[in-house]
Amino acid sequence: MTRWIFTALVLVALMLLAMVRLFKGPTAADRVVALDAINTLVVAAMIVLAVVFRQFIFVDVAIIYALLAFVGTLYIAKYLGGEL
Amino acid sequence: MILDILIWAALAVGLAFNALGVAGILRFPDVYTRLHADTKCTTFGSIFTSAAIVLYAAGEYLKAPEGQYLTLALHTVLAVVVLAFTNATSAHAIARAAHKRGHKPAQAVCDRLEESAP
Numbered sequence: 001m002t003r004w005i006f007t008a009l010v011l012v013a014l015m016l017l018a019m020v021r022l023f024k025g026p027t028a029a030d031r032v033v034a035l036d037a038i039n040t041l042v043v044a045a046m047i048v049l050a051v052v053f054r055q056f057i058f059v060d061v062a063i064i065y066a067l068l069a070f071v072g073t074l075y076i077a078k079y080l081g082g083e084l
Numbered sequence: 085m086i087l088d089i090l091i092w093a094a095l096a097v098g099l100a101f102n103a104l105g106v107a108g109i110l111r112f113p114d115v116y117t118r119l120h121a122d123t124k125c126t127t128f129g130s131i132f133t134s135a136a137i138v139l140y141a142a143g144e145y146l147k148a149p150e151g152q153y154l155t156l157a158l159h160t161v162l163a164v165v166v167l168a169f170t171n172a173t174s175a176h177a178i179a180r181a182a183h184k185r186g187h188k189p190a191q192a193v194c195d196r197l198e199e200s201a202p
Binding site for chain 2: 003007010011014017018020021027028029030032033034036037040041043044047048050051056059060062063066067069070073074077078079080081082083
């Protein structure tokens, strides 16, 4: 059990580090890249937390989160490219 | 025993690659190199942390055959497949949008997309 909590904590620490680029990023594209990284880490952390809390439904939530984050990233990219 | 070692190895590889991806975001000079480091490293790392979950579910299923561990393993595999497809596609979309917006690669000597653009 300890290893899963450790993994989740490391993933959260990595999210916070990626958030530095999210706030600092000189251009909007940099911020989108950081947001994309945070989304991927959130999905990974959610799968690990499903085992930590013994709530295996979290994995289904992670799948939906990945799909919705994908749609959000595509919309932001379209907007940045001036196609929206 | 062997399963525990495999789970630790998968977790170590996954966390190491996730950390490398985040370090790439923080250290690289422009948006394309950041995107390159982020997308590949975090996708690969998340595949490995999820592989650790699948191994754990397999071990628990061998100890006590309950359906919930089968569900956990299958849904984790599905989440990884979704992650692999969506990460690649969104990286392509971000790079295309950044190029359309006029961001130039920092230290590149040639830009084939600019040359081939109509």
